Amino acid sequence: MSRYLAHVVARTGGAPPPAGLRGLPLRWLDGGDLGIWATEWSAEPTLTREDAFAHHDLVGVLCDGAPCLPVRFGTWLADERAARRSIEAAHERFAAALDRVGDRQEVAVTLLWRDALSPEGRGHAVASSGTAFLERRRAAHAATDERRREAEALAARLGSLLAADQADVRHETCPSDEVALSMSLLARRGEAEALKARAATMVAGLSGVRGVVSGPWPPYSFSEELGATGGR
Amino acid sequence: MDVDDELAELRRELERVRGILPERVDVDPEGVEQGLAKLVLTLVEFLRQLLERQAIRRMDGGTLTDDEIERVGLALMRLEGKVRELAQAFGIDPDDLNLSLGPIGKLL
Numbered sequence: 001m002s003r004y005l006a007h008v009v010a011r012t013g014g015a016p017p018p019a020g021l022r023g024l025p026l027r028w029l030d031g032g033d034l035g036i037w038a039t040e041w042s043a044e045p046t047l048t049r050e051d052a053f054a055h056h057d058l059v060g061v062l063c064d065g066a067p068c069l070p071v072r073f074g075t076w077l078a079d080e081r082a083a084r085r086s087i088e089a090a091h092e093r094f095a096a097a098l099d100r101v102g103d104r105q106e107v108a109v110t111l112l113w114r115d116a117l118s119p120e121g122r123g124h125a126v127a128s129s130g131t132a133f134l135e136r137r138r139a140a141h142a143a144t145d146e147r148r149r150e151a152e153a154l155a156a157r158l159g160s161l162l163a164a165d166q167a168d169v170r171h172e173t174c175p176s177d178e179v180a181l182s183m184s185l186l187a188r189r190g191e192a193e194a195l196k197a198r199a200a201t202m203v204a205g206l207s208g209v210r211g212v213v214s215g216p217w218p219p220y221s222f223s224e225e226l227g228a229t230g231g232r
Numbered sequence: 233m234d235v236d237d238e239l240a241e242l243r244r245e246l247e248r249v250r251g252i253l254p255e256r257v258d259v260d261p262e263g264v265e266q267g268l269a270k271l272v273l274t275l276v277e278f279l280r281q282l283l284e285r286q287a288i289r290r291m292d293g294g295t296l297t298d299d300e301i302e303r304v305g306l307a308l309m310r311l312e313g314k315v316r317e318l319a320q321a322f323g324i325d326p327d328d329l330n331l332s333l334g335p336i337g338k339l340l
Contacts (some may be wrong), residue, residue, distance in 0.1 A: 126313070130305025131298070137308075138288045177327075 004029060004038035004077040005047075007059050008068035008218075009087070009094050010102075011035075018061060021054050029080050031087030034094055037062055038077060047074060059218050067102025069094060069223040090224060097224045105192040105216035109162075109199050111154060111181040111209040117143060148173055151180040154206065158183060162199055170221045180209050184221035192216035269322040274329045277315050278340055284308050 004027065007020075012033055020026035020039030029036040052073050059070045077083045087094060117140075127133035151173035158181075159169040168186035175182050187195040196213055203211025287304045290296045296304065316326040330340045 127305075127309060130302040130307070130309060132305070133309040134284075134288060134291060134301060134305040137284055138291070141285070141288065 001042075002079070003041045003044045004036075004079070004083065005041065005055075006036050006038045006071040006075045006077055006083075007055060008037050008062045008070055009034060009098070009224075010037060010062070010066055010068045011098065017065070018058075021051055021058065026058075029077065029083035031084045032091075034087050034091065034098075036071070036077070036083045036087070037068075038083070044076060056217070063105075063218040067098055068218065069097055069102060070218040070220050071223075072220075093224045097222070101186060101219040101222045103189055104186045104219050104222075105189055106219045106221055107185045107187060107192055107196045107199060107213065107215040108217075108221075109158065109181070109183040109185065109203060110179060110212045110214070111151075111183075111203065111206070112178055112212065113147070113180050114208055114210055116178045117147070144174070147180070150208070154209065155181050155183060158199075158202065161202060162195065186219060186222055187216065266322050266324065269318070270324050270329065271331075273315055273319050273322075273324070274331055274340070277312075277329050280308060280311050280315065281340065 005021065006029075007026075012030070012035055017026045017028075017037060022039075025040045027038055027040045029038055055073045059068070062068050063070065077086065127136055155171045155173055159166060159171065163169045163185055169183065171181060171183040173181055185195060185199070193216065196215060200211070200213045203209075203213060287296070287301075287308065291301050315329070319326040319329060
């Protein structure tokens with residue numbers, strides 16, 4: 001019995017696609033005016049790191065051909081009915097998202113602290129007493145709270161300088177001890193490389209952090225997720 | 233803040249968390265034990281950190297005696313050590329004890 005690994009949600013009538021992952025057939029799962037491009041498998045395999053990269057490449061090719069919403073890697077659909085149910089359950093959201101971000105690309109900015117807090121700085125070392133433990137944790141909380149404030153200030157500054165519309169910015173501050181900011185910015189096709197260059201120039205001038213600017217790639221961070229009715 | 237207030241605050245926090253935890257859990261038979269351990273230990277660590285913040289607030293507010301600070305600190309330190317020890321026993325990096333809450337970030 002076939003299983004389908006979803007790649008993108010798109011409008012009906014797109015260009016003929018290449019093959020799916022591992023050279024398997026790529027199928028159009030029809031859901032009315034919208035549908036899902038998915039690789040057809042005879043059984044659900046264990047997906048690998050290479051499959052994740054291949055999914056990313058395939059999503060890129062599909063999005064180059066027509067406005068698409070990328071689907072999170074590893075989203076399986078049992079059959080065409082499951083695909084239809086997923087689309088019907090969120091049709092309005094998908095259609096609106098396709099209109100807004102389907103023909104756009106995403107540029108990612110990651111800021112890494114130049115001096116990430118050590119485990120001791122985060123208060124993880126064993127203390128000599130209960131009081132010493134709490135005092136150490138108080139200092140650690142103060143340090144991380146300060147870091148978060150700095151990261152929020154960086155996010156506000158970058159967001160206001162790089163995006164005309166704040167709806168085109170998503171960010172997370174301090175997602176890990178090493179990372180100050182993970183930000184995604186939307187750009188129109190054809191303007192994404194220029195945005196990337198502006199972001200790279202901007203982050204190079206920031207003190208206390210090292211910037212990494214990636215993309216452009218399909219708008220993963222701004223896409224609606226395939227519903228829980230058919231995917232998992 | 234008395235004990236009832238603290239319990240009420242904790243209850244509100246639990247209600248908030250219950251509303252935002254993922255609805256679906258990976259039930260892959262190979263990973264279910266580790267996945268469940270990670271979920272439980274993350275929630276224990278979340279509560280431990282909540283109590284720790286509260287203890288520090290009370291320490292700063294002067295509502296705990298030196299002896300109480302010592303006892304609370306010792307209990308929280310031992311609990312943290314036990315959580316990390318159990319995580320390692322299940323093959324989980326203690327620093328990975330966290331839950332993604334989607335657009336609003338992470339639990340811890």
